[in-house]
Amino acid sequence: ATARELSEDMDMIAANYSAVLHTDNPATLKQALADMYAAAADARDATPPKLRGQAPESPQMQDYRRGIDTLLGQIEQAQAKVEKGDIEGAKQVAGQFKQTRDENHAKFR
Numbered sequence: 001a002t003a004r005e006l007s008e009d010m011d012m013i014a015a016n017y018s019a020v021l022h023t024d025n026p027a028t029l030k031q032a033l034a035d036m037y038a039a040a041a042d043a044r045d046a047t048p049p050k051l052r053g054q055a056p057e058s059p060q061m062q063d064y065r066r067g068i069d070t071l072l073g074q075i076e077q078a079q080a081k082v083e084k085g086d087i088e089g090a091k092q093v094a095g096q097f098k099q100t101r102d103e104n105h106a107k108f109r
C-alpha cells in the first residue's frame with residue numbers, strides 16, 4: 001500500500017520542482033530536491049490509474065518504475081551538484097527533469 005495517492009505525490013513533485021526552478025539559494029534547493037525525491041520514491045509504489053489492474057511485474061508497470069527511476073537518478077545528480085556548490089550545474093540538471101516528465105506523462109498519465 002502506498003502512503004499517498006499518486007496524484008498527491010505528483011502535486012508535491014510539481015510544487016517542489018517549481019521551487020527548484022525559481023531559487024538559487026543552496027538551502028532552498030537542497031530542501032526542494034529532497035522533498036521531490038521523497039515524493040517520487042512514494043510514487044514508485046503506486047499504480048497509475050491508466051494501468052489499474054495490471055500485475056506489478058507487467059511490462060508497462062516495469063516501464064513506469066523505470067521512468068520514476070530516471071527522475072530519481074536525475075534528482076540525485078542535481079543533489080550532487082548542490083553538494084559541490086555548483087548551483088548553476090544543479091539547475092542545468094533540473095532543467096532536464098522536464099523531458100523525463102513529458103516522456104512519461106505521454107505514456108502513463
Ligand code: HEM
Binds near residue numbers: 007013098101104105
Ligand atoms: C518533474 C517531473 C514531474 C512533474 C512536475 C509531474 C507533475 C505532475 C502533475 C502536476 C500531475 C497532475 C496531478 C493531479 O492530478 O493532481 C501529474 C500526474 C501524473 N504523473 Fe507526473 N510529474 C512528473 C514526472 C512524472 C513521471 C517521471 C511519471 C512516471 C514515470 C509521472 C506519471 C504521472 C501519472 C501516471 C500521472 C496521473 C496521476 C493520476 O491521475 O492519478 N509523472 N504529474
